[in-house]
Amino acid sequence: MSNNKKILISGASIAGPTLAFWLTRYGFDVTIIERSKSLRLGGQNLDIRGAGRAIVRLMGIEQEILDANTGEIGLQFVDSDNKVKAAFPSDGPGSFTSEAEILRGDLVNILYNSTKDRAKYVFGIFVTAINQTGDEVEVTFNDGKTETFDLLIAADGVRSTTRQLIFGDEPQLKFTGLYNAWYTIPKIDTDTQWARWYTAPGSRVILIRPDNHGTMRASFSFLSEDKGYQKLPNSEQKKILKEKLSGAGGEAERLRAEVEKNDDVYFDAISQVHAQKWFSGRTGMIGDAAYCPTPLTGMGTTLAIVGAYLLAGELSRHANHEDAFVAYEKRMRPFVEDVQKLPPGVPWLAHPKSKFGVSVVNTVAGILASGLVKKIGKLFSSKNEDVTKDKIELPDFKKT
Numbered sequence: 001m002s003n004n005k006k007i008l009i010s011g012a013s014i015a016g017p018t019l020a021f022w023l024t025r026y027g028f029d030v031t032i033i034e035r036s037k038s039l040r041l042g043g044q045n046l047d048i049r050g051a052g053r054a055i056v057r058l059m060g061i062e063q064e065i066l067d068a069n070t071g072e073i074g075l076q077f078v079d080s081d082n083k084v085k086a087a088f089p090s091d092g093p094g095s096f097t098s099e100a101e102i103l104r105g106d107l108v109n110i111l112y113n114s115t116k117d118r119a120k121y122v123f124g125i126f127v128t129a130i131n132q133t134g135d136e137v138e139v140t141f142n143d144g145k146t147e148t149f150d151l152l153i154a155a156d157g158v159r160s161t162t163r164q165l166i167f168g169d170e171p172q173l174k175f176t177g178l179y180n181a182w183y184t185i186p187k188i189d190t191d192t193q194w195a196r197w198y199t200a201p202g203s204r205v206i207l208i209r210p211d212n213h214g215t216m217r218a219s220f221s222f223l224s225e226d227k228g229y230q231k232l233p234n235s236e237q238k239k240i241l242k243e244k245l246s247g248a249g250g251e252a253e254r255l256r257a258e259v260e261k262n263d264d265v266y267f268d269a270i271s272q273v274h275a276q277k278w279f280s281g282r283t284g285m286i287g288d289a290a291y292c293p294t295p296l297t298g299m300g301t302t303l304a305i306v307g308a309y310l311l312a313g314e315l316s317r318h319a320n321h322e323d324a325f326v327a328y329e330k331r332m333r334p335f336v337e338d339v340q341k342l343p344p345g346v347p348w349l350a351h352p353k354s355k356f357g358v359s360v361v362n363t364v365a366g367i368l369a370s371g372l373v374k375k376i377g378k379l380f381s382s383k384n385e386d387v388t389k390d391k392i393e394l395p396d397f398k399k400t
């Protein structure tokens with residue numbers, strides 16, 4: 001086992017707690033810090049696919065995840081009057097709604113509960129400075145305190161500031177041309193167990209999905225140049241969202257009214273992270289911080305879970321952290337590069353500009369739904385190609 005026993009993880013969402021789960025199982029002393037004052041439980045559905053599913057099975061939480069299923073029965077394409085133009089029931093690996101469809105917040109809670117007794121969680125804290133010596137890494141926090149650790153791993157998402165402290169500007173954020181906001185809205189009489197996809201002119205899409213908490217999860221996406229909206233304060237972001245929703249038709253007015261009331265709107269410029277290096281000395285990064293593939297791939301959560309499992313495993317079987325990092329990267333990088341390839345036309349195809357474009361989307365969806373092809377995801381994203389993409393070896397680290 002590694003000599004580097006005291007590990008700090010920054011970020012308590014998916015990648016961080018999964019890493020903590022495995023590290024504590026191998027006998028490491030783990031602290032997780034989270035910038036927010038409590039767990040951030042917002043967001044829509046996340047898929048856990050292929051190798052990610054195999055790992056949650058090993059963690060003993062697969063059944064809990066399946067039990068927390070959102071109850072979504074499939075995807076409908078609707079027009080501005082909410083009339084169904086095409087329907088894709090959830091019926092197997094090719095469908096938009098997967099079997100292990102869980103709300104992000106439910107998954108974060110499950111991971112937190114399965115680690116909170118073995119790892120130390122500290123909320124409302126983030127790293128402001130890092131000083132590496134050969135033997136340790138000294139970390140300064142926003143409260144002015146300092147502490148030394150053997151290793152520091154950033155798992156704090158696509159906009160990681162810890163990554164910036166470690167690597168500066170080297171990691172590239174590649175904007176896909178799409179902005180997306182997610183937030184929770186009250187359920188109303190016309191909501192069903194179907195997810196409803198409404199394509200609006202002006203390159204806008206509204207997706208409303210049922211959840212298992214008696215509410216609905218709204219997603220609003222639109223094409224745009226990079227305008228830096230992601231850097232604005234929450235109140236400014238809400239203004240932009242209301243402007244963009246204006247005149248979109250369908251349920252846009254409902255979403256406009258609700259955005260104001262919501263205190264955890266997650267709004268981002270959908271971007272991939274490409275980094276030449278994932279490690280530097282005694283520091284490194286995993287999950288979206290290191291290799292965000294974007295929700296357009298449907299694989300961000302799977303990558304976060306797989307990366308955490310492999311990194312913990314390699315640290316458990318190498319005495320030297322640098323050897324562990326090299327072994328981990330050799331396994332993980334080809335998988336990441338494969339997942340990050342977006343098919344041509346994503347995300348533009350699903351966000352037409354004109355009314356004519358909208359009618360083409362609905363007509364094509366209708367033809368596909370008529371029985372020829374049920375794998376609707378192929379048209380709009382790469383999310384259903386994971387069957388071929390999930391080819392990564394998962395060693396049994398306990399045996400080696």
Ligand SMILES: Cc1cc2nc3c(=O)[nH]c(=O)nc-3n(C[C@H](O)[C@H](O)[C@H](O)COP(=O)(O)OP(=O)(O)OC[C@H]3O[C@@H](n4cnc5c(N)ncnc54)[C@H](O)[C@@H]3O)c2cc1C
Nearest residue numbers: 011013014015035043044126156157182266287288295300
């Ligand atoms: C609030 C929220 C809502 C989301 N909603 C969706 C969604 O609806 N659909 C979807 O596909 N993906 C969504 N995502 C992204 C999704 O969770 C990730 O793509 C994926 O699961 C990989 O997880 P991760 O743990 O690497 O990163 P993330 O899930 O992004 O988690 C990063 C964590 O680090 C924390 N953090 C950030 N900066 C710091 C810091 N400096 N120090 C300490 N902690 C920090 C964040 O608060 C967060 O808890 C959402 C993420 C968040 C944070």
